Amino acid sequence: MINKEEFLLKAYKLGIIKFGDFTLKSGIHSPFYVDLRPLASSPELLRELSNHLLYLLKDSQYELICGVPYAALPMATAMSLESDVPLIVKRKESKGYGTKKMLEGIFEENQVCVLVEDVITSGKSLVETIEEVEKEALKVKDIVVVLDRQQGGIELLKNRGYNVFHLFSIGEVIDILYKHSLLSAEEAKKIKEFLEGKPMVSIQKVTRSSYEEKLKVQTHPVAQKLLQIAMQKESNLIASLDVTSSAELLDLAEKTGDQIVAVKLHTDIISDFSSEYVSELKNIAKEKNFLLFEDRKFGDIGNTQQLQFEKGIYKISEWADMITSHVIAGAESVKVFGETTGVVTIAEMSSKGTLTDGAYKAKAIEISEKAGNVIGCVAQSKLPETLLLFTPGVNMTSSGDSKGQQFNTPEKVFKEYHTDFIIVGRGIYASSDPQAEAEKYRKAGWESYKNNV
Template sequence: MSNKENFLLECYQLGIIKFGKFTLKSGIESPFYVDLRPLASDPKILKKLSFFLLELISINDFDLICGVPYAALPMATAMSLESELPLIIKRKEAKAYGTKKLIEGIFSKGQNCLIVEDVITSGISLLETIPEIEKEDLKVTDIIVVLDRQQGGKKLLEERGFRVHSLFNMTEVCEILRKNNLISDEEISRINDFLKGNQVQFAEEKRLTYEQKLENSTNSFSKKILEIAIEKKSNLIASADVLTTKELLDFAEKVGPNIVALKTHIDILTDFDFDETILPLKDLANKYNFLLMEDRKFGDIGNTQELQFSNGIYKISSWADLVTSHVIGGENSLDCFLNVGVIAILGMSSKGTLTNSEYREEALKIALSHPNVIGGVCQNKIPDELLLFTPGVNMETKGDNKGQQYNTSEFVFKNLKTDFIIVGRGIYKAEEIEKASLDYKIAGWNSYIENL
């Protein structure tokens, strides 16, 4: 095996190429996705990359080197350090203050600048970058690229008179990965079709049934809610955002036959009494076979959460089957939730929420690794190992004046692959609560069946 092949395999281990179904900026669905930014986090690989790239050209032909922002900047910097070619930096946007320059660095008119790019696709971004460098009276004759996706970019640039040097193209990558049993023939076939400009046919993504999830489940509370769903043909969780015990019990009586769980905010009750509130509520849960889900949204250090869970007037640990908890306190903060199923808050449905993609990614890692966690609350797809609980579901898609945003049951089952819908105002604000809960039960179950 050549040094170049070994190097590609090292890069591959960093996850720079993924195979599957990906939507590109253009909206086109691609069978692979390339992201070379992780290379900058491994100094040894970055250094090797600079060697391989510099071997593609004669450094004596160039006076300067410039990386296209942002992914190619670390590559160009490493090449500059190795070759001692001076580095200039091309900004994406000119500063609104100071010199307002697009090109930063020390250079002279007439110098020849080597352009470095990570991936070339259509070549359009380079055709936009090069004139901005040429405006400084610098020459551009050659472009180095780590990966040519073979989608016309190299040909376009060469037709414009530029020499394009690529370390790898996608065909070479596939050949090396196939030799090492890292890619299937089916994936290669899809990629070849894609590179020829053909529309790729992806296998339809199938969701697991409740029966399949039940078979795979190891958590007793996950099993319970799935068993109830199958028995009652329901995936509905009704949110009881009411203020008195009477309202809570009346609500539970009306929706009980149609739900898998009743979601409570027990601390908003104005007349809470353990014996008068919880004991009859548990009787109703047994009568109608639904779980009690206390939406406490714990979000503190483990010791404090343990006290909040087990003590105080609510004694949540003594009656709740499920609780919701943020994971901002870290994985160990969830250890206190014994004999209860934890639903991790991975994302929120309100407009302007701070639970961005980076937060969700880290929260998801904790949720997947902790044995107490059975699922997550989120507005995005999550792995099949977890149950997805989706709030903000309403027959109407419009939101409210407090930032709440709604989705229909059809949308969340089709696009998010949700498992359980959480409905609040659509039921408890309805004129006929029992009928509304039945309507949502039927709509949710039909949406689940249609999207199997």
Template structure:
């Protein structure tokens, strides 16, 4: 018997098995879209039938290999296709990736789990395709971390336009079986009457997603450059920062966690050509003075970087006003940017704003932190984003571990970045520049010990500058 005939016989038996276990049903069903359908595929049930599930996985694999698709990893669309992708991975020794429907509020917060090389290809595995939207969503998540998606394989194609829609997105879809073939098999074995088969055919004909009028070109969401985002900003500090990042080709901020003015000024002069921002902790400086402020400001002007005082304001409005404007440090006179916790409520911003707006200063809200066990997660983070949206005249972005807003005027800055991506044993959790910028979609990486503890801080800063900006360029073009 020819190989093609053997494959056809296996597909025919599988369709009969799916009918017997009620993975394929006929009647009157309301689909997720609200449309009434005479046919319904409930393929989640196959997890209770290991023999059938194994056969589905093998036929998916053989269908893909017959098509000539090349791929380095496989990824199942959540959630029904996950066990199918797992079997394909385990049986054929191909690495598997997992796409989360939502990022975790803790740990790595990755949307794509697994080991992969940016630029490598990934095969998407699905159980049923109607419009192709679930496959496209998975493809977008994979592509956002640098993977390439050109092929997908599905158990059942409802033949309602999904294959054409995916082709327009640059994804070739292969299927084990389509609705028309399924109906022929079930009619051949008298599983359904002709009247039911014709009712399904009418439904498919009348509920097909029309092809686009545009040529089949792979589409992707427009990623704006730093220059373009700067043009959209209303706040002068955000506009200035984006301009510096674009002109210096740097999205690196160095955290000068040092205790003497001489150490800070020496570091600022060494790393200045490679950074867009220097972050200070003014209350750990043992010999703070007005002369130090003048010298640091001169270095910022000479090397073209902004000064960010990491004060983390977190008190009632009247108190933070004094902390920001008065006292020994008079932060509002020299720091372009400050940050604040949202914990006290909007009053903290109202107090800071009354001082900062008159001096053209800006604020970042701390929405997420890099320390292990921190409580800036979940609903707290969502409330912080909402507060920022309500105070865009002063708040220009976030200290965060991931992109929290699609507003291109908001800047996302991620601390806890090291080239090694390890931890420090004291609760600090590091990520790599690539992971921060490509996977988590940060705009600026903040590096401390990886630079100032290096024997050659200038060279270390240049290495981080190159790694982070290359990651940004990849995100911009992919």
């Protein structure tokens, strides 16, 4: 393997770096432009590059290789062939047909995957890729990059706990080209001044609105009440009490009521449902100051949803402060729940292989923002600030179960997703001391919220 300086000089002849005045995707003018895609047309250089990148990872332990689409895919493929480590492919967008997978290949849960990127600027494309890979229950620890533009991307990823290895920085490239008279002193100076100013990417901490700020813009009475309870109790914890007997549920509600802002229910699993049970649950909610959140996940045509909401043995409309609903039937179907109940739409689910892809999420958010009775969404990623984010699948001790559920920690969902309310189920109701566990989650959720405001 030739040294990396010789490799750069060979690659430079392919036109991978151009100097002049370029308008980047961000709208910023840059004195240089990097495009490593021509390397895919040189098997010799692609092989050399893959060996350089593999050498950077010599002390890393990984079981899969994934290239960030699209420019890094040939590099990742070459690395896979050179190392015999299996390759997986992350799509840039989901297909609208077939399996609609975002990640293609053969892999198993908890395998460690190294990511390959050609050029890093802000780190945004890598963050998006990491999110998609981790949604499939894979682990990402290390990232290898060919060229760092020195504009904050590596620092961003390191702050999130990832190891980032790079073959070149743009400063190194400039020094090598100047050394070999491929760049004039004036050009080198201009680029160095540009880099010192770092005008393109701001690495300021991205913050989310506080509950006080959100209260000012929320108009729905249920959203307002939920935020007020959160501030009063210093809690953003919703307990999902998925038990099957009314006595057990009432006992859990009594024990955890001081720590939570709402109880999330699946009423149709209660084997001995009765109006007396509902009355007693409402009394506990009033005494302990929390809301009743029926997770019915309505998903039918409007007329059927209205009947399910108002009629039958459950009469959900008479006691639920909040309900969940899919938007699969369109915007009109959400209107049937009226204006007094807070509707939380399903934008994303936390289970492995969920079909709520990026396109579906975007449409669900669009419908939710326009509906006057929708207060927020269930999701596993950021939402517009006008909607409250409810994140299920939160657990501090487990990464998932055998039925496809995937868990995240409170710190992760507040820091990365900017969630507003965490939903915890088995971490509380399946414990030997639900009250103590609820307090543990209340503290963890509130501290994570405060740390990220």
